[in-house]
Amino acid sequence: MSRKKTQPEVHKDEIIAEIRRKQEESAKTYREQALKIFPWICGRCGREFTGKRLRELTVHHKDSDHNNNPPDGTNWELLCLYCHDNEHSWYEDVEWYGDTATGEDQEPLSGNKPFSGLEALLKKDKK
Numbered sequence: 001m002s003r004k005k006t007q008p009e010v011h012k013d014e015i016i017a018e019i020r021r022k023q024e025e026s027a028k029t030y031r032e033q034a035l036k037i038f039p040w041i042c043g044r045c046g047r048e049f050t051g052k053r054l055r056e057l058t059v060h061h062k063d064s065d066h067n068n069n070p071p072d073g074t075n076w077e078l079l080c081l082y083c084h085d086n087e088h089s090w091y092e093d094v095e096w097y098g099d100t101a102t103g104e105d106q107e108p109l110s111g112n113k114p115f116s117g118l119e120a121l122l123k124k125d126k127k
């Protein structure tokens with residue numbers, strides 16, 4: 001009697017799922033990684049961030065591909081909320097919104113008042 005030794009087959013799907021999971025995990029931490037690599041300075045306005053203000057510093061993906069996270073940081077750029085907002089409309093890009101993982105409340109851009117200019121115009125008009 002010959003006993004055939006059957007190797008447990010590893011399903012391709014499981015491997016792919018595992019890779020996906022790892023990719024997602026790394027995406028969650030790319031901000032942390034970026035903060036380790038780069039000085040905590042906005043790449044546009046040059047503002048420095050420390051302590052609690054650090055949460056205003058976000059990771060911008062140079063090629064806009066959130067899944068492209070090379071560990072050497074070549075696709076990342078640290079931008080403050082305001083400069084990041086200028087970089088591209090935050091309605092179409094939520095890459096930095098929801099993965100900051102600080103556990104703190106995330107408020108929309110407090111300095112962003114789209115109607116402040118309009119208000120001034122109306123006041124001018126009404127005098």
Ligand SMILES: [Zn+2]
Pocket residue numbers: 042043044045046047079080081082083084
């Ligand atoms: Zn900035």
Ligand SMILES: [Zn+2]
Pocket residue numbers: 059060061084087088093095
């Ligand atoms: Zn961006």
